[in-house]
Amino acid sequence: MFICAVCHYALDDNLRVEPTQMSRLSRDLLHLNLPYWAEQEGICRDCFDRFTHARSRVSLYLPGTEGGPPPRFKILPTPLRLGASPRYTGRGVTIAFLDSGFYSHPDITQPVNRILHYHNVLTRRTDPAELFTPDDSSWHGLMTSVVAAGNGFLSKGLYRGIASHAKLVLVKVGTTRRIYHDDIRRGLDWVYRNRERFGIRIVSLSCGGDYEASYLEDALSQSAERLVKAGVVVVAASGNAGHQDHHPVLPPASAPSVIAVGGFDDKNTLDPNEHDVYHSSYGVTPDGLQKPEVIAPSIWIAAPILPGTPTAQQAALYEQLTRVPDGELKALLAQHAGTDPELDAAAHLEPYQLRLLVEGKMRNEKVISGHYKHVDGTSFAAPIVASIVAQMFEVNPRLTPQQVKRILIQTARRLPNVDPDRQGWGVVNARLAVAAALNGGDRVKLGHHLDLNGI
Numbered sequence: 482m483f484i485c486a487v488c489h490y491a492l493d494d495n496l497r498v499e500p501t502q503m504s505r506l507s508r509d510l511l512h513l514n515l516p517y518w519a520e521q522e523g524i525c526r527d528c529f530d531r532f533t534h535a536r537s538r539v540s541l542y543l544p545g546t547e548g549g550p551p552p553r554f555k556i557l558p559t560p561l562r563l564g565a566s567p568r569y570t571g572r573g574v575t576i577a578f579l580d581s582g583f584y585s586h587p588d589i590t591q592p593v594n595r596i597l598h599y600h601n602v603l604t605r606r607t608d609p610a611e612l613f614t615p616d617d618s619s620w621h622g623l624m625t626s627v628v629a630a631g632n633g634f635l636s637k638g639l640y641r642g643i644a645s646h647a648k649l650v651l652v653k654v655g656t657t658r659r660i661y662h663d664d665i666r667r668g669l670d671w672v673y674r675n676r677e678r679f680g681i682r683i684v685s686l687s688c689g690g691d692y693e694a695s696y697l698e699d700a701l702s703q704s705a706e707r708l709v710k711a712g713v714v715v716v717a718a719s720g721n722a723g724h725q726d727h728h729p730v731l732p733p734a735s736a737p738s739v740i741a742v743g744g745f746d747d748k749n750t751l752d753p754n755e756h757d758v759y760h761s762s763y764g765v766t767p768d769g770l771q772k773p774e775v776i777a778p779s780i781w782i783a784a785p786i787l788p789g790t791p792t793a794q795q796a797a798l799y800e801q802l803t804r805v806p807d808g809e810l811k812a813l814l815a816q817h818a819g820t821d822p823e824l825d826a827a828a829h830l831e832p833y834q835l836r837l838l839v840e841g842k843m844r845n846e847k848v849i850s851g852h853y854k855h856v857d858g859t860s861f862a863a864p865i866v867a868s869i870v871a872q873m874f875e876v877n878p879r880l881t882p883q884q885v886k887r888i889l890i891q892t893a894r895r896l897p898n899v900d901p902d903r904q905g906w907g908v909v910n911a912r913l914a915v916a917a918a919l920n921g922g923d924r925v926k927l928g929h930h931l932d933l934n935g936i
């Protein structure tokens with residue numbers, strides 16, 4: 482047995498990759514991204530494969546990383562940061578998303594359109610044309626749905642979600658300005674009525690109600706409970722008020738059968754010593770339940786930029802500027818005059834100064850590339866957990882929502898030095914959860930009792 486330096490599982494020696502079996506490039510890549518790694522510590526075959534795969538995607542996609550030494554990942558792709566198996570991608574599983582609006586983004590519509598249906602609870606209509614309108618309200622749901630189920634079409638596969646083959650049902654329950662308690666309930670009731678029509682197994686909510694309430698009296702909580710009873714897993718963000726005096730977990734996340742997801746900050750590194758708490762909401766509900774149950778990454782998450790917005794034009798220009806040689810910078814800026822007034826005003830600068838300015842703008846505005854930014858909030862932790870549940874249903878469609886919740890809790894690992902109130906059972910563990918789901922879901926034991934080979 483040995484302990485893998487990346488996933489920290491105790492594994493059979495035949496799964497170990499020795500540094501001598503790695504190319505120089507791979508070793509350098511590991512050192513850059515795992516500063517705590519000592520070469521005598523073994524790394525398992527699966528973790529090594531994930532790294533080399535991600536490495537090939539980075540050099541295909543991220544500007545400025547062609548040739549030269551292997552880069553530190555600018556932003557860790559979600560499956561890599563969670564150690565999720567690339568073999569299971571939510572095939573055959575449908576996830577419904579409730580949010581302020583959605584957009585028909587290439588990461589969920591190319592090469593195959595995986596959007597099964599779109600419904601607007603506010604108008605009670607189904608007009609797919611709304612999915613092509615770059616309205617501000619579309620942005621939030623665009624991000625949450627792609628974080629879970631995007632396939633990275635616009636990033637050559639680099640920024641895919643864990644459930645990159647799942648099908649999607651998109652339910653608009655509000656606007657950027659406001660999402661009402663009762664509209665979320667109507668959204669859940671719509672999912673209830675249509676769950677068999679679209680084969681919906683999971684609902685992911687990155688929105689919460691208006692007030693605290695006991696599930697015994699609250700219609701929104703009861704709608705969520707009814708869905709779980711009908712066999713649908715309901716995952717909800719716990720909220721982002723953990724830094725305030727009052728930080729309640731609101732319906733539907735506060736309902737007993739819902740999986741409330743809080744966040745943690747992995748500092749965009751795989752080093753577990755760096756992992757820390759995020760200001761997600763937590764506490765005891767009016768029914769005396771401690772929420773959230775689990776936590777997931779909620780910062781440094783790659784998410785798509787809404788096409789057709791000024792941000793999209795600026796991000797595209799920044800990326801182009803990082804790709805062209807010095808001699809073409811000014812011509813490119815002139816060609817895109819008006820896109821970014823600050824850059825227009827700086828057009829007289831020397832090329833290296835211009836490059837510094839562009840780099841600074843990308844950093845400040847959290848732009849990763851022409852199509853992606855990094856974002857934060859438990860709004861992203863919830864769909865990440867939903868995408869892990871999609872993997873679990875892919876390997877074992879017979880699981881009940883109760884089994885799913887139990888597996889997620891039993892395979893989670895607590896962050897040391899973080900109050901259990903804030904993190905529940907701890908950080909979700911994609912690989913162990915899928916292994917337990919494969920195992921039947923009834924007897925979940927400690928990690929080393931599960932056969933992780935091939936997961």
Ligand SMILES: [Zn+2]
Nearest residue numbers: 485488525528
């Ligand atoms: Zn490993």
